[in-house]
Amino acid sequence: MADDKISENIEEYLEVLYRNGSNGEQVSTTTLSKELGIAPGSVTQMLKKLENLGYIEYTPYKGATLTDEGMNIAQKITRKHRILEKFLMDILKIKEENIHEQACEMEHTLSDEAERALCTMLNNPDLCPDNNIIPACNFDFESCHECYSQKDFDQVMNRKFNLLCISELTSNTEGIISFIRGSNDLLDEIADRGIKVGSHLIYEFNDNRIGNHYLVNIDGEELNIPLDMANNIFIRI
Known part of the structure; x- marks a missing residue:
């Protein structure tokens, strides 16, 4: 279940910050005010509170960015919301115009164990019905195959760091590939390109998006990665 110490209101703020600034971009008070339907003055007061809690870094008149701790919470609640949207539409056949509101109501109480079960049932989805990226889980696995192999949820550990997929990157970024999601067939296709956990990846924003492909440097070799892999x-990070 979501951490009882974190209110639904705080989770909503962090979710909007993640949606608009997942790769370290500053999100303005105006953006938060519009998306949450809250007066700018009230937003400013909450941002100060979130900074005191260690969830964001806030610069008056400029905006806020998520800290590592804030990112972890934001990714977790965003992931639950988007998986629930996928479940409501694909499995329960809820009308598309109703799924966002229902997912909002459910996301704060969905347990981590139930989230993992939904992900498995839905075959490790990468996109929600709005075609937004579903963040990676925060379980300490290097692939979905490892997750399948661990049957006892009580033995599942959490990662100590946050992740972003290639298609979420919005600025020059480099890092270590630490998780690869998908079916065994997709994992095999990725491995056939020489891409593996532990590889060093460099992404140069602006120059490296070619249609639905991403040009990246992995372990010194330039590779053109299609969108289904980049997700x-x-x-x-």
């Missing part, structure tokens, strides 16, 4: 190759 599922995660680097440590």
Whole structure:
């Protein structure tokens, strides 16, 4: 279950910050005010509170960015929301116009164990119905195959760091590939390109997006990565 010490209101703020600044971009008070439907003055007061809690770094008149701790919480709640949207639409056949609100109501109480079970049932989805990226889980696995192999949820450990997939990167970024998501077939396709956990990846924003492909440097070799792979190759940030 979501951490009882973290209110739903705080999770909503962190979720909006993640949606608009997942790769370290500053998110303005105006953006938060519009998306949350809250007066700018109230948003400013909450941002100060979130900074005191260690979840964000806030610069008056400029905006806020997530800290590592804030990112962890934001990714977790965003992941639950988007997996629930996928479940509500694909399995329960809820009308598309209703799924966002229902997912909002459910995300704060969905346990980590239930989230993992939903992910498995849905075959490790990478996109929600709005085609937004579903963040990686924060379980300490290097691939979904490892997750399948661990049947006892009580033995599942959490990662100590955050991840972003290649297609989420919005600035020059480099890091270590630390998780690869997907079916065994997709994992095999990625491995056939010489991409593996532990590889060093460099992404140069602006120059390296070619249609639905991403030009990246992995272990010194330039590779053109299609979108379906880019959504599922995660680097440590």
